[in-house]
Each structure stands twice: as structure tokens, then as C-alpha cells.
Amino acid sequence: MSKYTVNLKINEIPISVEEGTTILKAAKELDFRVPTLCYHEDLCVAGNCRVCVVEQTGSKALVAACAVPVSEGMEIHTNSAKVRSARKHIIELLLSEHNSDCTKCYKNGNCELQSLAHEYRVGDHVFADLVTGKHTIDNYSPSIIKDDSKCIRCQRCVRTCTELQSVSALAVAYKGDKQKISTFLDHPLVEVVCTNCGQCINRCPVGALIEKTYLEQVWDAINDPTKHTVVQTAPAVRVAIGEELGYDPGNRLTGKMVGALKRLGFDSVLDTDFTADLTIMEEGTELLSRLKRALVDKDPDVRIPMTTSCSPGWIKFIEHTFPEYLPNVSTCKSPQQMFGALAKTYYARKKGLKAQDIVSISIMPCTAKKYEADRPEMRSSGYKDVDYVLTTRELGDMIKQAGINFKNLPETNYDSIMGDSTGAGVIFGATGGVMEAALRTAYEIVTGREVPFDNINILPVRGMEGIREAKVKLEGCLAEWSFLEGVEVSCAIAHGLANARRLMNAVKSGKVNYHFIEVMACPGGCLGGGGQPIPTSKEIRDKRASAIYQEDENMQIRKSHENPEVKQIYEEFLGAPNGHKSHDLLHTHYTARNKY
């Protein structure tokens, strides 16, 4: 049944919208912004902050614009005297429970409560100050800091964790002035099923949830003349760093970013995309070898589908939720961790440096990577492979602190020997990117020909749909791979952990048969990661995705196996993919964890 139109007036201006549209959306169409706090377009409506209340003629009570749908003949005023007075009081009430520590707070300048208070010039303590001092700060996690003294209980984090990610580590507990966002038994996040994905951080309007920052440690390392600092940058950072520095979303700023990192004082600026290409070599080989074991050797122990392993949020999720599927996960480390292991072995050797003098730092769109770097098994070099992980946001802070005029920087190239990358490496930052990169290489290894897609853009694996499928038929295989002749490689891609759960449940039910699955914990893939600039929205993620695919198109080399530095590292150091050395440095194992 088609939807009918509703006619109403907002601030005396008539408008017609589809039935079911909320007052908030209708006002937006008329270019009126009604302020909100608990509302987020990625999440279901909550209606608990009451900041968006507006006046409806004929109604004594003010109505919440985010929750109330329009009705025929409705007359709304979004900025009447009554509304303004209510809004001021609501902001004052929120502030009375909020630890307004603005000068020190990480969200200073990007805090929705601060902006709202500023808009209405609110700040006098009209209501009693309820920030007792009993509020706890949970900073046990290597990834996330939760400061209850700043929480306004909008519950965006709970909705994110429960609906968007289906992890449900967070919930609302207790009531009245004791109500708080908490976990099972009020345990620290690091002790429950939190996957460190940081999506809660991306949606927290205030500074109640932030990443654990390591800026000071990184500055110390840079300023230590005895240390050689190596920094690697993830693909998704280069298309989002601009948002921290005054650019609109979707700007490709690789050259300037490298220039800025050099000016910050890092001794060597290298690229995670290099190890992304390396991951493709290792993981592609692993996939083909599993297929051989299944199809030729008829090995009953081989596990298919194989899943990707570069998303540490996904890894922790599967460790908690589907531990029986851990043997299906690729044993390859993530590009970050491969890089770390090589920085203190291969790179050190080539540059004549001692591993203990190297401080290995990464810039990531991710908060889970901070947890990943701390994993006990990530010490293949003999030292901690990645010493510090900084988010895109932290890099923005560093650039500002150093007073670098980013916009004026010239385009700079990465250093060598782990700075070369391909288009296949950069698309790791988008959901479907790992799959596309793997297919570009695997198909060519098996058939000797390029993937049969226009300009090797494998469009079926791209896009923002939660779960996507693709099939690629292997025909005309080279002699060595003849056992794959005619095999239709069946792939699935999921992003966001709720979709990952659905996909794994489908696999578990036996109703689907895939060979290879790519899972990214964050909606949009890494470009929507927990360490990316705030705010996040579908529109912003789409723009970052376009930028990533543009970056790929503009690269000279677009297939991982053609990366000259990758060829070099195998020739000079690793031998062959999945060889002995690779297994030592570039592969890992996983740990089954508590369900709760």
C-alpha cells in the first residue's frame, strides 16, 4: 500500500511529507535544525534526552521531534519562547550531572553537549551539582576509556553495542540518580565481551567514551635520540584525516599526510598498505592450499569457509561468540601486526638497526588495534611488534599540537623499504576490499589472466549492503591448479558485527556454502572504524569509500602480487608465502573466550 502525504506547518511554513516522517526529519527538509542529543541516524529512536522537544499548537506538553511522526494539520514551532525555555532547562539539567572538565577533556571542541550549551549560552549552575565523585572511570581496557562522570545516559552506546554490533557488552543498569551505563556485574570492559570495535566511541556525544590515547608516549619516542621511530599508516586513515583538519569528508590526502608525519619527526614513514599486499600473498596462498586439501586430498580436517583475520574486532567477536569456528579463521596476522613483526626484523636488518632501538607505531582508523598490539602472541620479533597504536583522531591532535599548516604541505612519498603499495592494498579500508584484493591476485595465480571485470573493479563485492555475496568461476586454470577447473568460488562479505553474526549463524545452519568470507567489525569496513573522525554517518562513510576506490584507480599498480617491494621481501627474506619464516613472523593463533 503506497504511503500517503501529510500536510503540516513548521514555523508557519507549510510542508508536505510522507506519512511516518518524524517532526525532526520534516523540519530538516525545511532547513530547520532541531537540536538533538540521544538521536543518531544509525540507531533506533530513544527519545530520552528531551533536547529536541518542540511546541505543537493545541498540545499542552512539548513533543519530542525525533520520536513523534507528523500528522495532518499539525502546527509546530521549533523555536518558540516555551521551547527555548524548556531547552535551556534541559541543557542545564544535563550539565548538572556532567563533569564539565572541558579544558582537559578529549572531546573539547567536538562535544555535542558543549556545542549545545554554547548555542544557548548555558553554564550557570542553576540546578544542584550532582557530579559526586563516586563516578568511576574504567581505563582497564587498552582500547577504550569509559568515564561515567561525563555520561548523559543518552544510551547511544548501548543501542550501538546491542543493535548495530549485536555484542551487547553495555546495558543500562540501576535507576534514578544511580542509573548508569554499565556491563554485566559492572565489570571493566576488558573483562566482558567488548570487542574493542569503538563504535560506541564514534557515537558518544560527549567525552564519556574515548579511546585510550598514547600521544605522550609517541612524542617521547620521537624526541628520544636513541630511538628510531617507524610509523605505518592504514589505508582508511588517508581518506579521513582531512576531517580532523578542516576538510570535508572524502578527501584523499595521502601525500600531505606523509608530509605531516615526516614533519612530526618520525624517522621513517611507511605504509600498512605494503603489508596489506603481503597479507594477500599469504592469505591467498592459504586459501588455495585449503581448497587443494579439500578438493584434492579430501582432507576431512580442513575448514572451509575460510574467513579473513585482519579485523581485530572481528577476531575478538568470533573468539567469544563462535569459538568453534576459530579453525576457519585465516592464520594470517593483520597487516598492522605483520608490519610490526617485519619492522623489528627485516627492516631492522636492512637498515642496520638494532630491534630494541626501534619504536614501532601505527596510525589506525581502529581502536581494536590497540588491543591487538597488546596481545601476548604479538611478539614474533622478540619484542613487542607494534609498540603504540594511534587513531586517526590522535594523529589529528599531533598535527595540531605540532602547529603544522597541513593544507600547505607538499605531496610527499612514503619511505622505503616497506612503503610501496598497490591499489589492492588501499582498498583494504573499505568493506569488500580485502575480498577484491584477494580475488585479483588469486584469480591471476590460478588462471594466469586478470579477473574478468572491467578495469579489474570487482563491483559485486563493493557497496554498503550488510551482507553481500559474489561468485567467481575459475576457468582455463593453469596446469598446477587444474583441480580448481570449473570451481565457482563462492564468497560472502559482512560488515558490522550484527551482520557478521547473521552470516556466521547462516554458515552454522548449513544453509549456505561459501569458500571465503570477509568480515569487518565496523560498518563500512575500516573507513567507519572506531578510531575515525567523529561524527559518523552513512553519508560520511559513503564519501570515504568513494575516496578509497578513487585512490585505487589512480595507482600505477593495482594487484598485490605486482608490488615490487613485496617481491623483494620474498626473494631476500621470507622465501615463499606460507613458508617457515612467514609462519614464524606473519601468522598467529587465536584464543577461545568466555561467552559472557
Next chain:
Amino acid sequence: MSRIKVELHENQVIALKDICKSFENNPHELINVLHKTQEMFGYLPAEIQEIIAIEMNVSVAKVYGVVTFYSFFTMVPRGEHPISICMGTACYVRGADNVLDEFKKELKVEVGETTSDGKFSLNCLRCVGACGLAPVVLVGDKTYGRVSPEGVKEILAEYLS
């Protein structure tokens, strides 16, 4: 990993799963399930919450949130004689807080806790509607009216024999 401190017997686990089944494991019936479980078990420790979460397909964080929200649900066993002190307006105005302090002193517990011998647990209540008898204290099913701090020892003595 497992933090189990309460050992549930197999038949207790079965009974618990039966309660969930009797509500068709419907997540919307969580409160009813918790209510019946507390009736059977007396309280709702973490271990029981975990089982309910798994059976009802809700997150354990959510179960915890519901248990902590309702004053009726308790995570510690109630005492043999649960004491509830009314903190409604009339009782408060007539000195209920002093009565509470005296109970706390005598029993050496805080609100929400149970004495170590398991005899008494102390809780506060909202208005029970017996304002003419303020301040009001309930011990089990028995109602005491016009309670004074001096009379607390006498009330407790009734249960100590």
C-alpha cells in the same frame, strides 16, 4: 572465563530451564522469568543470570540491567527475616531515617545487605500506605507501627530466640 562462585545442582539448572521454557523462552517475558526464578531460588546471582541469558537469548548485560533496575530483584540472598523500612513521606518526616540508622547499627549491615549469619537483611521501601502508623517497619509479613529508634532492639529480640 567462568567466575562461578555459586554451584548450581543439576536439578536446579533443570528447574531454571523449565521456568524459561514455561514462558516459551520469549525474551519479552524476561521480567516474569526473573520473578519466578527469584521465587524458587530466593535471589538472582550472576550464575543464574548467565543461564537465563542463554536460555532466553538475551544478553547477560541486559539481564543484569533489569535485575538492578527493580528494587524487588536481589542478587544477594535475603535474610531469614527480611526487614523493610518505609521511607515514604509520612514515615520520613516522622524519623524513619533515625530508625534506619539504628537498625544499621544493631545489625552492622548497610541497606541492601544481609547479616553474615543469614538471619536479617535490611532494605528500604517506598510508601506502603500505612501512613497513620508512621514510621512503619516490615519484618517478613509482619508490620510494625510507630517504630522508634529505642524500640528497634525489642523488635529484633523477637526473632533472635
